[in-house]
Amino acid sequence: MLNLRRKMKLYTIGYEGKTAEDFFEALKKNEVENLVDIRILPNHDDAMYASKRDLPYLLNNIVGCNYTYMDNLAPTLQLLEEVHADHDFDKYTRGFSKIMKARDIPNSLDRDFFEKQTCCLLCFEAKSEFCHRRLVTNLLQKYWQGIDLTHL
Numbered sequence: 167m168l169n170l171r172r173k174m175k176l177y178t179i180g181y182e183g184k185t186a187e188d189f190f191e192a193l194k195k196n197e198v199e200n201l202v203d204i205r206i207l208p209n210h211d212d213a214m215y216a217s218k219r220d221l222p223y224l225l226n227n228i229v230g231c232n233y234t235y236m237d238n239l240a241p242t243l244q245l246l247e248e249v250h251a252d253h254d255f256d257k258y259t260r261g262f263s264k265i266m267k268a269r270d271i272p273n274s275l276d277r278d279f280f281e282k283q284t285c286c287l288l289c290f291e292a293k294s295e296f297c298h299r300r301l302v303t304n305l306l307q308k309y310w311q312g313i314d315l316t317h318l
Contacts, residue, residue, distance in 0.1 A: 174277075174310065177286035178299040179318040184292070186215040190228045192318045199283040200232045201225055204239035204299060205290060206246055216288070232283075238269050239287070241298050255296055262298050263305075271302070272309050280306075286318070 177196055181189050193201065201221065208218035215224060222233040241262050249258040279285075291297035294317040307313050 172281050173312045173314060174281050175284045175314045175316075176280060176303065176306070177284070177316050177318050178289070178294055178297075178303060179286055180289050180291040180294070180297060180299070181214075181216040182290050182292040186224075189215065190224070193225070193229045193231060193286060196286070196316070196318065197284055198229065198231050198286040200234055200285045201229075201288050202239075202285050203233065203235045203288045204237075204302065205288065206237070206240040206243055208235060212290075216290075238274065239271065239298075239302050241265065258298075259301060262301050266302070266305055272306050275306075277310060 177198060179189070179192060184192075203218060203221065207213075210217075215221075218233075218235060225231050225233050241258075242265060245258060245261045245265065248261070249255065287299045287302060289297050289299045291299075294300040294303075300317070303313075303315055307315065
């Protein structure tokens, strides 16, 4: 059967260790149209320029892109606290995979939302290897064909 789906460009980014200039320039350079925030604590005190309160304004005025918060792609606070306490990322991976299954990810997501615009998933960790955004994108790639993924 012919797959009529468009190819989807998807980015992920973590703001840990990035200056505001580096963060916003990376989004601008890659022509991100919608920053999709998947953090459980989007207004945490450590968020600095990346707080949910400030991002819509900053993104619109610096990058020219939109902001969307998707808490259904965030871990639970309990799971996040556990990984910070024991640093067991394998356990975290198993726990977050169960959460995504219970939330029916990716079936509960609107693929057209991601297909019609260049999106970037936002979380804190600088490296995607130890962040749930990698787990989300791995699952999306498993079920959605045609994703061109780049971790910024």
